[in-house]
Amino acid sequence: MPTILTELGVPNPVIESTRLTQGSNTLNPRWHDVGEWSIWQEFNYKTLGSIFSHIVNAEWKDPLRVASGRGGSLDSEIYDEDQLEHQILSRHTIPIINDALIHANGVLGLKEESVLHLGRRGRCTHEQSGDGREFPDWTLVSPERRAEYWDDNGYCFLGKYYNLLPGDTKISSKWSPSLYTERRARGNQWEWPVRQVLTYACSLGVRYGYLITDKHLVVFQFAREAVGSGLSAGREQRVLPAATHARAESGSTDLSTTFQTLSISSAPYSDRSPTTDFQPPKYQVIDWINSGEGVLTVKLALFYLCLMAGHGPSNIQASYPRLNSWCRLENGTFRHNTSGRTAGQLSSKDRVEDADPQRALDPINHGRLEGGDVGEAGEDLEGGEYRAEGGGSCRAGKAPEVGGDDESTAANEEAYDLFFWYDSTKFLKRRAVEGLQWDSARGLFHFRDEDGEVVYVEEHMIIYDEEAEGWGNFYGNEWVPAHLDPSGAGESSTRKEHKRRRRR
Structure with missing residues (x-):
């Protein structure tokens, strides 16, 4: 046959x-x-x-x-x-x-x-x-x-x-x-x-x-x-054109929709x-x-x-396990690192390797498991994640260090709640960014990552607004939201159309 x-x-x-x-x-x-x-x-x-x-x-x-x-x-x-x-x-x-x-x-x-x-x-x-x-x-x-x-x-x-x-x-x-x-x-x-x-x-x-x-x-x-x-x-940093923004004709958008307007040209x-x-x-x-x-x-x-x-998992990472290997999930089962198959037990011949030691990029919900469906809104997922309205798993995250001088000591000790997780990707949060150190010379907020490297909040970065439950960007200390109308076409908006929000 x-x-x-x-x-x-x-x-x-x-x-x-x-x-x-x-x-x-x-x-x-x-x-x-x-x-x-x-x-x-x-x-x-x-x-x-x-x-x-x-x-x-x-x-x-x-x-x-x-x-x-x-x-x-x-x-x-x-x-x-x-x-x-x-x-x-x-x-x-x-x-x-x-x-x-x-x-x-x-x-x-x-x-x-x-x-x-x-x-x-x-x-x-x-x-x-x-x-x-x-x-x-x-x-x-x-x-x-x-x-x-x-x-x-x-x-x-x-x-x-x-x-x-x-x-x-x-x-x-x-x-x-x-x-x-x-x-x-x-x-x-x-x-x-x-x-x-x-x-x-x-x-x-x-x-x-x-x-x-x-x-x-x-x-x-x-x-x-x-x-x-x-x-x-x-x-030296490479510079690409800034992201474009769209103004919503309706008052209702969801995370996956507004994220998609930004995901190609932002980060x-x-x-x-x-x-x-x-x-x-x-x-x-x-x-x-x-x-x-x-x-x-x-x-x-x-x-x-x-x-x-x-x-299978197809998100961009810095390193990958061998194609024919499995990773152990938090519930004790195993997932194949290439096919996405799941198994309760493995044979002695099967190789187990970590899928990725680093948090990787996956904005459009790759990695569907065989026979498994994506959870409904509000459903608990593995690793303390939950399914957000509009698709995408979300969770809050902690930044290891904020700021780069003595003024940031208190924030460092408090393990500032800086990140928001969406589909296995971490994004800065708007309110957290507004509390970061300000570099007046560059006109940018900044913090130190887990490697001690200074990270500047630049205009190409996608930021999550918890209060509005949407996405946007910072142009210096100016917040510019991004939305999309129901047709998906959108309408370009400029920073002048938005009220400036100065750092207090």
């Missing part, structure tokens, strides 16, 4: 690419820098097959069979990215992967709303920008993870989907993994597409991404740089700061011509990456 393993091993169509257009790659100086990369050794047939064996080896009674068109060689002849996407990928690659994802959803026993789906970018929420370089070609979505907007009468309007896995298309005449070793001869053409996908992943708060060409699929795992106070003290106090540095990405190359069992094919590798991004 057919299985996902056999069906995704069917050979890809032969592509006639000798007439591809030449030229340079899309570039954007705002993209995060990348200078090196290293092989993602764990992303291989054996390891992934072991993790997802219960899915890929399950009987598949009625798999989708993609028929070849009647255009003959004209169907496989491409000249540019558009033809690669629409004549090849959208016909022969994406449909069978999506069918496999539907089958996997059934094997896992998940509800229909949990299914994953690969598709184009137009269905996802993006930064309010007319620049096509700002969002990826390909998206992975799930019906249960999309923006929600509320009107004054309490009615919920569903918006676009959150992108769980950014991907971009290139043609082999412009980009290939081999350009990395040819950089001296070809300039910096290798780095731009990698920087592009890294920036997408950073904006979305996810650790995985990919590039697909007519010759290869290249998958990535991204990680933040773990920077200590000694390393970052003299580092929590540290993890999504434009000054964040990233480690050299890990990558793995899968050849387009790969087929059969015993080898990663383009379709099988992309299918695995979708499961990892959609069902």
Whole structure:
């Protein structure tokens, strides 16, 4: 009987690419820098097959069979990215992967709303920008993870989907993994597409991404740089344009809605700061011509990456456990660090590793556990968290140290209640910020983090307002809230429209 393993091993169509257009790659100086990369050794047939064996080896009674068109060689002849996407990928690659994802959803026993789906970018929420370089070609979505907007009468309007896995298309005449070793001869053409996908992943708060060409699929795992106070003290900060704000037409918004208006262009106090540095990405190359069992094919590798991004923990961290490992949860059960599966007991062969020693970024509620639903509003979750209205788990947090001089001693001793947790991410609280030390030279509030490093409250940081139960930013000592109208379009507002709130 057919299985996902056999069906995704069917050979890809032969592509006639000798007439591809030449030229340079899309570039954007705002993209995060990348200078090196290293092989993602764990992303291989054996390891992934072991993790997802219960899915890929399950009987598949009625798999989708993609028929070849009647255009003959004209169907496989491409000249540019558009033809690669629409004549090849959208016909022969994406449909069978999506069918496999539907089958996997059934094997896992998940509800229909949990299914994953690969598709184009137009269905996802993006930064309010007319620049096509700002969002990826390909998206992975799930019906249960999309923006929600509320009107004054309490009615919920569903918006676009959150992108769980950014991907971009290139043609082999412009980009290939081999350009990395040819950089001296070809300039910096290798780095731009990698920087592009890294920036997408950073904006979305996810650790995985990919590039697909007519010759290869290249998958990535991204990680933040773990920077200590000694390393970052003299580092020049990168500056990006400030976040835009929207004024609500209705008087009712929820945390997840207003957070989404800020999440692409703004950041929590540290993890999504434009000054964040990233480690050299890990990558793995899968050849387009790969087929059969015993080898990663383009379709099988992309299918695995979708499961990892959609069902397992996929938030950006500074370090990750091994792919085939488990972490112990506070209730004594175990969760797989890649698939998201849960188990009451493990065998002696199973490896247990901490999922992440650091608090990581996860703004759009990744990491759904197999067979488990997100709690309803007010429901207690693990680790003392609770489910907030509008989605997202929230909890209060303590700052280890506030201020940087003798005047802050009292605040330090009181362990100032500085942070608010939302979906495993910590955000500064508005009232707490207003009680911080003020740097008159810079015109910014500041405090010291757990490493003793001074952190300035800059305008790109997302701040939580407990009294208003919403989000916003500080421009110096001026508070500017952010809201969204029910249509999701919003209307730009300026600081002049808001009453200044001076530090007392």
